[in-house]
Structure formats: C-alpha cells, structure tokens
Amino acid sequence: MPRDTLTREQIVRTAVELLDAEGLEGLNMRALGKRLNSAATAVYWHVKNKDDLLTLAGDQVWDEVRLPDLDAVDWRTAATAMAGDLYGMFTRHPWLVQAFATHLFHGVGKARHDDHTLAVYEKAGFGGPQADRAAASVFTYVLGNAAPAAATASLTRRIEREGGDAEAVLGAVMKQATEAASQFPRLRDRIGSVSGPDYAEAPDDTFDFGLQALLDGLAARIPGAPTGL
Incomplete structure (x- = not known):
C-alpha cells in the first residue's frame, strides 16, 4: 500500500x-x-516510533468499554457494567495488560473512559479525591484479575515461537504446582475436590464476587452512608 x-x-x-x-x-x-x-x-x-504506535493502539481499544447512561441507571449498576466491560477488553487484548508495566497510556479513548468513571463515583456521593480513590480501587481490581490471562497468553506465544508444545509445557508446570500444593492441608483438600491439575482455577463467579465485595466496601464509605451498611 x-x-x-x-x-x-x-x-x-x-x-x-x-x-x-x-x-x-x-x-x-x-x-x-x-x-x-x-x-x-x-x-x-x-x-513516530514503536512506542508511539503502541500508545495509539492502546488508546483505541478503550473505546470498547461502554459508558452507561447515568440518568438511566444507578451508580452501582453503572460501576458493575463498566468494570465488566473493562475486564472483557483486557482479556481480549492481553498485550495491554502487559504493557501497563512499561508504558504510560494516554489519549482521548482512555480519557473518555476515565472521565465517565469519575462521574459514576461522583453520582454515588464521592467527591474530589474520594472519587479518584474509588475509581482507582476498582480499576486496580480489574487489572489484577486480567493479569493471569495475559501472562498465560504471553507464555503460550513464547513457547510456540520457540517451537515447543505450549499445552504440554503448561501441563507440566501445573503438575509441578499441584505436587507442591499437596504438601499443605487446605490445598490438598482442594486438589481432592477437583479433577486433574486444576486446583488453582478459581470458580467462575470469582470476578463478580470480588467486584461486588469491593463495591459493598465503597458503598459503606460514601459520605452520609448508614453505619454498618
């Protein structure tokens, strides 16, 4: 071209x-x-260069996160929807999760997302720095949950690029992890309750469980919230 x-x-x-x-x-x-x-x-x-290109690519994918209409839904519904979309975006583009360790992403796409996120927590009742902290807490939670999938994708590509069998290598690693875990009582019990070397796999609803627990904690910190909420 x-x-x-x-x-x-x-x-x-x-x-x-x-x-x-x-x-x-x-x-x-x-x-x-x-x-x-x-x-x-x-x-x-x-x-300009590869780093510039990566920044532009990283900014573009933020448009995949939908922005709920805050006149139509409550803050918690909006926060849950945005966190779910953000998690989906990170797992579709695992390279972005890795790149957060070495690059500072910026641009209109990310700014659009960040601005709406602050609006969500301002609607909840947080103001100023409190809204920033609430938004950062949820973002960090989502990013942390997406990290294992990103690491697995990167390792799989590296093994295949070097001519290896990724499935076999990862299977061997999980076998070693299972053997190490079997030395400890709680992990040993869990190994016995699952099939194969999958003891480290979290239940399907773990992401939502943790997200709702985090939002429960934030709700309790909203200025004026009932004590013991």
Whole structure:
C-alpha cells in the first residue's frame, strides 16, 4: 500500500490486530508493514516510533468499554457494567495488560473512559479525591484479575515461537504446582475436590464476587452512608 494511501487509522487498527495475534513481542514495523502491504518506512510518516504506535493502539481499544447512561441507571449498576466491560477488553487484548508495566497510556479513548468513571463515583456521593480513590480501587481490581490471562497468553506465544508444545509445557508446570500444593492441608483438600491439575482455577463467579465485595466496601464509605451498611 503506497504511503499516500495509508492513514493513521488504518495503521493503528492493523497494529491492534497484530498485537492481538502476536503480542508485544511481535509488534515491529516490518511485520506491520507486511500486514498493510506497505514498506515499513511508510508507517513512519504517520507514527513516530514503536512506542508511539503502541500508545495509539492502546488508546483505541478503550473505546470498547461502554459508558452507561447515568440518568438511566444507578451508580452501582453503572460501576458493575463498566468494570465488566473493562475486564472483557483486557482479556481480549492481553498485550495491554502487559504493557501497563512499561508504558504510560494516554489519549482521548482512555480519557473518555476515565472521565465517565469519575462521574459514576461522583453520582454515588464521592467527591474530589474520594472519587479518584474509588475509581482507582476498582480499576486496580480489574487489572489484577486480567493479569493471569495475559501472562498465560504471553507464555503460550513464547513457547510456540520457540517451537515447543505450549499445552504440554503448561501441563507440566501445573503438575509441578499441584505436587507442591499437596504438601499443605487446605490445598490438598482442594486438589481432592477437583479433577486433574486444576486446583488453582478459581470458580467462575470469582470476578463478580470480588467486584461486588469491593463495591459493598465503597458503598459503606460514601459520605452520609448508614453505619454498618
């Protein structure tokens, strides 16, 4: 694709596709140019460098998080919906979770999300720094829950890139983890209650359980909330 027919939007959209398929390790201008059917040098007419491209790609996916109408739903319904969408976005794009360790993401997409999140907690009754803390607490919870899936995706790609059998390697690791866990009574009991080396897998409703517990705690801290809520 000639340079003058490329657009930044095309480049960023294709970068997201490349990151989804190959992870952070697979993002480079040559691979991107190949997907765009263009010379890698043509990409530099639209983005400064790889870090700039990653920032743009990271900002774009924030648009996948829907913003509930705060005139139509209560704050807790809105907070639950946004946290669920954010978790879904992170698990669809695990490279973004990894990149948080090395990059500071910014842009209109993330700002749009952050602004609406603050509006949710302001509607709850938090003001100023309290709304910031409430929003940050929920964000950190969601990010932490998405981290294991991101780590597994990255490890799987690395093993396969090196020519290994990811399923076999991960199975062997889980077997070793199960053997170590069997030395401790509570973990040993749990191993006996599940099939195979899956003792470390959390119940399906764990994310929602933790989120609602966190929102319970925030609700109790709303100024003027009844004591013991």
